[in-house]
Amino acid sequence: MKLWAGRFQKETDTLVNDFNSSITFDARMYKEDIAGSIAHATMLGKQGIIEAHEAEKIIEGLKVILADIDAGQVEFSLENEDIHMNIETMLTQRIGDTGKRLHTGRSRNDQVAVDFRLYVKGEIPKIINMILDLEKVLIQKAQANLETVMPGYTHMQRAQPTTFAHYMMAYANMLRRDVTRLEDCLARMDECPLGAGALATSTYPVDRFQTAAALGFQKPTDNSMDSVSDRDFAIEFLSACSILMMHLSRFSEEIILWCSWEFKYVELDDAYSTGSSIMPQKKNPDVAELVRGKTGRVYGSLVTLLTVMKALPLAYNKDMQEDKECVFDAIDTVEMCLPVFTAMLDTLTVLPKNMRNAASGGFINATDCADYLTKKGMPFREAYMIVGRLVNLCIKAGETLDTLPLKDFRSISNLFDADVYQALELKTCVNGRKVYGGPAKEAVEQQIANIQAFVKEREHE
Ligand code: ARG
Numbered sequence: 214m215k216l217w218a219g220r221f222q223k224e225t226d227t228l229v230n231d232f233n234s235s236i237t238f239d240a241r242m243y244k245e246d247i248a249g250s251i252a253h254a255t256m257l258g259k260q261g262i263i264e265a266h267e268a269e270k271i272i273e274g275l276k277v278i279l280a281d282i283d284a285g286q287v288e289f290s291l292e293n294e295d296i297h298m299n300i301e302t303m304l305t306q307r308i309g310d311t312g313k314r315l316h317t318g319r320s321r322n323d324q325v326a327v328d329f330r331l332y333v334k335g336e337i338p339k340i341i342n343m344i345l346d347l348e349k350v351l352i353q354k355a356q357a358n359l360e361t362v363m364p365g366y367t368h369m370q371r372a373q374p375t376t377f378a379h380y381m382m383a384y385a386n387m388l389r390r391d392v393t394r395l396e397d398c399l400a401r402m403d404e405c406p407l408g409a410g411a412l413a414t415s416t417y418p419v420d421r422f423q424t425a426a427a428l429g430f431q432k433p434t435d436n437s438m439d440s441v442s443d444r445d446f447a448i449e450f451l452s453a454c455s456i457l458m459m460h461l462s463r464f465s466e467e468i469i470l471w472c473s474w475e476f477k478y479v480e481l482d483d484a485y486s487t488g489s490s491i492m493p494q495k496k497n498p499d500v501a502e503l504v505r506g507k508t509g510r511v512y513g514s515l516v517t518l519l520t521v522m523k524a525l526p527l528a529y530n531k532d533m534q535e536d537k538e539c540v541f542d543a544i545d546t547v548e549m550c551l552p553v554f555t556a557m558l559d560t561l562t563v564l565p566k567n568m569r570n571a572a573s574g575g576f577i578n579a580t581d582c583a584d585y586l587t588k589k590g591m592p593f594r595e596a597y598m599i600v601g602r603l604v605n606l607c608i609k610a611g612e613t614l615d616t617l618p619l620k621d622f623r624s625i626s627n628l629f630d631a632d633v634y635q636a637l638e639l640k641t642c643v644n645g646r647k648v649y650g651g652p653a654k655e656a657v658e659q660q661i662a663n664i665q666a667f668v669k670e671r672e673h674e
Pocket of ligand 1: 321322325
């Protein structure tokens with residue numbers, strides 16, 4: 214019989230039972246549901262809303278149920294709709310009528326809100342730790358490649374020389390923002406909705422500060438209607454996950470390109486690549502491609518929840534039951550992508566020679582050539598024009614700026630001297646860019662130190 218059968222004269226249609234039920238996916242919040250119920254029962258006992266011995270009996274019963282679920286000895290029923298009613302029904306079956314007192318001063322609306330928050334709150338530190346592991350691999354790769362010159366691109370055209378270390382630290386900075394975004398989101402969701410009841414709290418002397426503290430929240434939420442109708446925390450979490458996945462996807466795209474014969478800047482470890490069923494020569498970057506592909510799936514979750522919530526009047530509406538699958542799927546996806554991506558990057562081989570060869574073509578030292586003239590007193594715009602003409606001349610003659618004879622340089626400007634060749638060396642170009650944030654060795658070392666400090670601060674917590 215349904216918990217709410219009193220008002221009804223007919224059984225629920227089996228189609229509706231199936232349709233309405235969320236137990237197939239919300240069962241994964243059983244720990245949070247039991248923790249919420251224990252906090253609630255403890256508070257009911259302390260406040261004298263139920264007898265102390267009743268509270269104890271309820272808590273004992275819940276603990277046994279928790280152990281049984283952990284041990285895989287519990288089968289949930291569709292008939293009982295969701296994790297909340299499954300556990301409550303089970304409790305009453307086991308401890309008798311006392312179990313029926315648990316739901317005093319509470320509704321499933323505040324119950325599901327607290328369970329879901331606790332669940333997401335618990336996953337965020339796991340994701341942060343996974344990002345920090347990736348940061349550590351980026352630091353190692355950067356340290357090993359401080360002088361690995363490669364082309365930097367704009368519009369996918371070779372632009373200016375940089376190093377692989379500088380490149381890695383760019384991603385390290387993106388990921389640092391992902392960590393702080395998740396931390397912000399965690400701090401903002403640190404308020405407990407329990408005690409909000411269906412929407413308007415209750416007439417019992419429920420102590421919301423007590424339950425909030427018992428469940429590890431900073432404080433109770435301020436408005437009971439908002440408490441049961443708010444899913445901002447989940448949307449914010451999905452948004453942080455989407456941005457994180459966007460970063461991994463961009464990185465994946467680069468790795469895929471770098472693995473191609475056209476680039477061959479890196480080679481993936483055999484353990485992190487796959488072959489083809491027909492082409493014997495193939496070594497495919499499937500892991501990077503799948504991370505890129507799964508990014509769409511996480512964006513999908515964000516759009517799902519935004520759309521579910523977009524026209525909901527206050528307070529709880531059943532539509533909101535649709536909040537969980539998308540969030541769980543995003544959590545599973547992110548938690549699957551991060552470790553495999555980290556391992557793939559960790560085992561990847563860098564091919565500095567190919568990077569250097571690519572850096573020697575494409576006139577990526579042209580800006581430096583203009584800077585050379587500027588340092589000799591010429592205004593930059595003029596120098597820029599002259600180097601443009603030089604590049605044109607090189608293309609016609611099949612030369613590069615490094616191989617062009619001095620007399621040709623001087624035919625365009627007599628400010629050029631023999632020292633121009635040294636100024637155009639890729640190493641000089643990179644090491645000259647010592648500006649804070651730049652690619653010179655010492656500038657990148659500073660970037661590494663900043664990320665190292667960031668990771669260390671969090672490892673102490
Ligand atoms: N299974 C429901 C959900 O996920 C729990 C809350 C149900 N509340 C209600 N009044 N029907 O949202």
